[in-house]
Amino acid sequence: MNSFLFVLKYIVGNKSLSLLIIIKPSTKKQSEKSLIWLKSICKKRSFSYCMFTTTGNFNNDCAQIRLLLSKFTKVVVLGGDGTLSLAVNALIGSSCTLALLPCGTGNDFSRGFSCKEDDWRKALFNTPTAIDVGKINSRYFINIAGVGFDAHVVKAINAKASFSSFDYSWTSIKELFYYQAQQLQGTFNNDVRQYQNLITVFANHKYFGGGLEIAPKADLTDGLLECYQMRSGGLFYNVISFMKLFFKRHQHIKNLSYSRLNTASIKTEGLLIEADGELVGKTPAVISVYGQALLFHMPIKKRLQ
Structure with a gap:
């Protein structure tokens, strides 16, 4: 049966x-x-x-x-x-x-809570919290959706029969030398922008790409997405930008724009889209957030005595 x-x-x-x-x-x-x-x-x-x-x-x-x-x-x-x-x-x-x-393998969503295994087990019996959920086209996401290099890396990772968390970082470094940035045109909170796109992410939570903390200020309950737009500036500049992201210094990247939004759209066609580490299609895309759309059993990190 x-x-x-x-x-x-x-x-x-x-x-x-x-x-x-x-x-x-x-x-x-x-x-x-x-x-x-x-x-x-x-x-x-x-x-x-x-x-x-x-x-x-x-x-x-x-x-x-x-x-x-x-x-x-x-x-x-x-x-x-x-x-x-x-x-x-x-x-x-x-x-x-x-x-x-x-x-x-990556556990990027859970990483954002900085909790241990026992905390997650206890969370099963916690009172659930109403959290936000993002949406890009027809696909909902709980963590992060992105257009650009991150989606390119996901595609490369998916070509492997199996992979580890280390493969995320190694593949990202390797693919950075081959990635061809493309022009992106979109509207972000009614602000029309056009730029050479390296990474554009919409973050409901903090981590992506196997442990990169792209959105340290992200809040699952504020009804907004954190938007990071990292412009491409040539191979050398892109490598430096990626290294700053790796070491959590990307807030100081000159060609980085940050905003908090509840709606956005990307007009450019044919750009790969990833959501929660999965390829989900290509642009054009409409991005939105649904406040308090899901009841989630949050883990509670133990405080130091």
Whole structure:
């Protein structure tokens, strides 16, 4: 029997189920460890649960998760940014709350909380917080969407059979020598701009690219996106700009524009778009933010005594 049909049949006959676990197939020890812990907690606390294993087909997985949501009160994601983004796109408009046990490769969204594994586990039982969600064209994003070099790197990474967090940094450095910046024309908070684009990102949270803190001021609950527009200035200048970004000194880059916005559009055609570390299409694009659109179980970082 198809695994999804089996799950659906099981849910129909067991309406007491309340926890939907979304997991990406993985050989990572962290993923296995988190699943074992979660199952033990469900048994200990008499929680009912059901597992949905992703297939890599975003549209199909998203549609199937939506069919399941009415039977649950909480969704727990075991994975990284891509699996989390899948869950977010499925949950929009749902009354389910969302929790995360980070066990992906980049884990950029979870990195923004500076929390440990135990904090994320405790977060499953915290009162959820209403957080903002960004949208670029038809795709929602919880972390960061970007147009330009970051999307180019995502495309290069996707060509690999497997990759590590180190591959993000190494691929970024390598691809910087081959990247051809293109002219970008867009409107940002009713301000029309045109420039040679290196990176243009719309940040709901802080990190992207496997650990680069592009948006240190980003706030998940302020109803706005942080917009960073890094203009291209030739190979040498781009390398220097990237190194400043790597060492969190990009606020001092001369050709960097920063703004906070709730709407933007990009008119230029054919530029790659990435959202939450996944390629999601090409420009033109319309960017917006949906305030308090999702109930998320935030981890609470332990204070030093």
